Amino acid sequence: MERIVDHFSLAQICQSGQCFRMNARGENRYALIAGSHYLEVEQQGGKSVFYCEEAEFEDFWTSYFDLETDYVSYMEKISPDDAYLRAAAEFGSGIRILRQDLWEMIVSFLISQQNNIVRIRRCIENICAGYGEKLTNARGEEYHGFPTPQALAELEEDALMACNLGYRSKYVVRAAGSVVRGECDLEALLTLSYPQAREELLKLFGVGGKVADCICLFGLHHLEAFPVDTHIRQALEKHYRQGFPVERYQGCQGVLQQYIFYYELAGAGGAAAKR
DNA sequence: CGCCAGGGGAGCT
DNA sequence: AGCTCCCCTGGC
Numbered sequence: 001m002e003r004i005v006d007h008f009s010l011a012q013i014c015q016s017g018q019c020f021r022m023n024a025r026g027e028n029r030y031a032l033i034a035g036s037h038y039l040e041v042e043q044q045g046g047k048s049v050f051y052c053e054e055a056e057f058e059d060f061w062t063s064y065f066d067l068e069t070d071y072v073s074y075m076e077k078i079s080p081d082d083a084y085l086r087a088a089a090e091f092g093s094g095i096r097i098l099r100q101d102l103w104e105m106i107v108s109f110l111i112s113q114q115n116n117i118v119r120i121r122r123c124i125e126n127i128c129a130g131y132g133e134k135l136t137n138a139r140g141e142e143y144h145g146f147p148t149p150q151a152l153a154e155l156e157e158d159a160l161m162a163c164n165l166g167y168r169s170k171y172v173v174r175a176a177g178s179v180v181r182g183e184c185d186l187e188a189l190l191t192l193s194y195p196q197a198r199e200e201l202l203k204l205f206g207v208g209g210k211v212a213d214c215i216c217l218f219g220l221h222h223l224e225a226f227p228v229d230t231h232i233r234q235a236l237e238k239h240y241r242q243g244f245p246v247e248r249y250q251g252c253q254g255v256l257q258q259y260i261f262y263y264e265l266a267g268a269g270g271a272a273a274k275r
Numbered sequence: 276c277g278c279c280a281g282g283g284g285a286g287c288t
Numbered sequence: 289a290g291c292t293c294c295c296c297t298g299g300c
Contacts, residue, residue, distance in 0.1 A: 017282065113283040119297075120282090166296030171284095208284045229282035261282075 003050040003057050005067060009094025010041045010048065016095050016262040018218045020108055020121045021128070021146075033128075034064055035101055036145045038137040048094075066096045066221075074255045079248065084239045085256065088263035095258050098218060102186050103179065104146045105219030106204070109211045110171045119164070126163035127152075127172075152176035171206030178204060194222035217254040226253040231264045 010030045014022045021033040028043040037060055042049045050057060062068060075089045111123050131147035152160075153176035160169035178184040184204060189197050197220055201212040213227035226246070228236070236244055249256055 109282090112281095114281055114295075115283095115297085116281045161296085164297075167294080168296080206284070210283065214282080227282075230280090231282060233282095265282090 001051070001053050001057070003052070003054075005048045005050060005065075006046065007071060007093060008048045008065065008067070008096065009043065011043060012092055012094040012262060012266075013096060013098065015117070015266050016092065016258045017112075017117050017120075017265075018214075018258065019098055019100065020117070020124045021104075023121075033143055033145075034060075035104075036133070036135055037061075037064075038135070038143055064099055066099060069096070071096060071255070074252050077249060077252065078256075079245070085259070088259040088267065089256070091267045092259045092262040095255075095262060097221065097223060097255055097258065099221050100218050101146065102189060102215070102219040103149060105215045106175055106201075106207075107146075107152075107172050109214040109218075110175060110204075110206050111165060111168050112214070113168065113206075113208075113211060115168075123164050123168075127160060127165070130163055131155075149176040149179035153180040168206070174205045175207075190220065192220075194220075194224050197222065198225070217257070223252050223254040224250070226257050229261075231261060232257060235260050235264050 010022065010032065013019055014030070019032070022030055025031045025040060030041050030043075032039045032041065037056070039061060040051045042051070050061060052061060071093070075086075075093070078085050078089055080086075107127075108120070108124060112120050115123070127147055128144040131151045132144035135143050135145055137143055152173055155173050155176075157170040157173045160172055163169075165172065175184070179186060184200070189200060192200065194216055197216055198209075198212045201207050201215055202209070207215070210227050210229055213225040216222040216225040217227060226244075244253075246253060
C-alpha cells in the first residue's frame with residue numbers, strides 16, 4: 001500500500017532536530033520508527049510516498065505527522081516585511097510538528113543537551129537496542145521499540161554511559177524513576193496547558209527551560225512553546241534585535257522556531273553555508 | 276596533548 | 289537575572 005503526501009519532507013523533519021529515530025535507506029528513502037511502528041518513506045520530488053497499510057496510515061501516521069493541519073496557513077501569518085522568516089519558512093516548507101510519544105521526547109531531549117544531532121541519534125539507537133522491545137518489520141528485519149520507564153528505572157545511574165550518554169545517563173535513569181514512582185504522571189501531563197506542563201517538567205532533574213519547551217512542543221504539541229537554544233539565540237540576535245514578535249505569532253511560535261532552526265542549520269547563512 | 280563546541284542545567288548570589 | 293561551575297565525547 002502506498003500513499004502520496006504533499007508539502008512534506010522527512011529529511012527536513014529529521015534535520016530540524018525533532019525526531020531522532022530515523023535513518024536513510026538508500027537514495028531519497030528513509031526508515032522511521034515511532035513507538036512500535038515502522039515506516040518507510042520515499043521522497044519523489046515534492047511528493048513523499050508512504051509505504052504502509054491503509055489502516056495504519058489513517059489510524060496512526062496521519063496524526064503522528066500532523067497531516068491534517070494546513071501549514072500554509074502558518075506561513076501566511078508571517079509578516080510580508082520579514083524577509084528572513086519568509087525565506088526560512090520557504091526553505092523548510094516540508095517540516096511538520098510531529099505528535100511524538102511524551103516519554104520518548106523526555107528521554108530524547110534530556111540526551112540532547114550539550115550534544116549534536118548525529119550523536120543524539122546514536123545515543124537513542126543505543127538505548128533502544130539495549131533496552132527496547134525487539135520487533136520485526138514487514139521485510140522481516142529486526143528493530144527495537146523505545147525502552148519503557150520501567151526498563152530504564154531499574155538501572156544504575158551510570159549504566160547508560162555504555163550507550164554513550166555520558167553525564168546525561170543519570171538524568172535519564174532518574175527521570176525513569178520519577179515516572180515509575182508516579183512523581184511524574186505522563187497521563188496527567190497530556191491534559192495540562194502549556195504553562196502547567198512546562199512547570200511540571202521543570203521538576204525533573206536535568207530538565208531546564210529549553211528542554212522543557214522541546215518536550216512541550218514535540219511531545220505535547222503545544223505550538224506556543226518556542227525553545228531557545230544557541231542557534232536560535234544567535235538568529236534572534238542577528239535578525240530580531242528588537243525581539244521576536246511573539247504577539248503576532250501567538251499560538252504557532254513553535255512552528256516558526258522549527259523553520260528558523262532548520263534554516264540556520266541547513267540553509268543559507270547557516271552552518272552549512274559557513275563551511 | 277590541549278582546546279573547544281555540541282540545540283544546557285544546577286546551584287549559587 | 290546573571291554568574292560560575294559542571295558534565296561527557298568527538299573533532300581539530
